[in-house]
Amino acid sequence: MTRLLRSYPVALLALPAILYLALIYGVPLAGLLARSVMVGGTFSLAGFTAFFSDTFSWTVIGNTLRTAAGVTLLCLLLGYPTALALARATGAAQALILVAIILPLSVGVVVKAFAWQIVLRRDGVISQALIFLGIWDGPQRLLFTETGLIVGAANVFVPFMILPIYSVLKLVDPRLGEAAATLGASPLYRFFRVALPLSLPGIVTGIAFVFSMATSMYVIPSLLIGDRFQTLATLTGRSFLFMRNEQLGSTTAVVLLVISVGVVVASAALSRRFGGAS
């Protein structure tokens, strides 16, 4: 260590931040992991076996993964075309798209979840619009439904899909598409063999961001679907804040942690394979 510091004195500047995070973040996380496999002072996986042998737990895991997948899919469906449009847009159109992405990012999640409570009501904007368009016959409530939760969550997370894809797309040379066209490639062939592969690293990063955030969201399901529908994150929060069942909470927290770390590691490996710098 001292030899290391003597050969790289500037590295000393990084020490306060690294020590700080090691102490305030690394040690607590290690403690959480350690406690989840300790029962009464000895090593035991009892917490996990109890959790995974309960059918309710599998309902909760299913709820979590299903909503996260739905949110990710909706974000990709809306985010990819928007990133493409942003990469092509100039002037006022570009400014409008950028504002529409960055402004909601700067507004807190409680504000947005509260807004969706209003939007998804029986007399809310969506209900009114769908009746106006003739898609619905009468007013319906989307609040406290899974569809409502997915739409509201996708709204909060879609910027995290658009930005990574945009950051890859803006570096793609537009002449590549022209070159492919000159060589006689059809539009569909160009999209699937030229444009899509080049943007794949951005798509992978976006999916990983959105999926892991949707897995661990807490405020949005609390406001948009309520207590009857539990996800891993809401169950974790509730077992600490209301149920005082810290054994269960530690177990679900570790399951949540494993999913998030798994998604991040897998996406890093995938985007490296697709030749992405990120």
Added chain:
Amino acid sequence: MTLIERIASGLVWLLAAATVLFLLTPLAVTVAVSFGSSAVFTLPSPAWSLRWYEALGRSRDLWGAVATSIQLAALSTGLSLLLGTLAAIGILRGRFPGREAAITFLVSPLMLPGLVLGIAMLEAFRGAGLRSVWISLVLAHVVITLPYVVRTVYAALGLFDFTLIDAARTLGLSYPRAVAKVMVPALAPAFVTSGMFAFLASMDNYPISIFFTNAWTKTLPIQMLQYVEESPDPMIAAISSLLILLAMLVLVVGDRMVGLRRMADL
């Protein structure tokens, strides 16, 4: 342009327009509801009024929470800017083995579920006998604001030409003055962007703060969520509208100082 290309291009613009509308709708609805006269969020409102803003002006709880959140965000952003900038310089210039790992570690709190971090810190602080709400909140918020600073300042430093400092010294400036006159201005956009996002991340944090706040000290998101759950009325829309206004001001300042396109480089 062939027909397929025209259809594809039209579809892209249509979906992009729909997404812009989708993103801005909740904000517009919130502002509209805050100026309504009815207590039950009907739109369009039968009459317009400022009664929810008047109610907001009288609410002591909310303004107390606003003050707590601003102080907390300012303090943790300041500490993060200091620690994060030093760390970025140390890691970039230190050229020691394992620099990649060091950066990944410093940015990693952003990739983990906030709730899990909150629980881990709650148990650790409790185990260490730390009882102060304020110290706990600041310690925890620096963990989640530091990654923004490290990431952005590290990227900006990668583009900075350190020989410029040597050039300034050759021209007669002392080392500290050379850093202040050459390096600080070059990094200013990175400080502004990362400071802004760090500040907003702290202001907005719910899943970590919830474990450290109590009945007397609440941050704004905690107080707001409590209101929404207990007595949902358009006063929440009024404070939300003020927060949206604040976000717009931040955006205008950010656009003037660094440009919207650079702010989008997350």
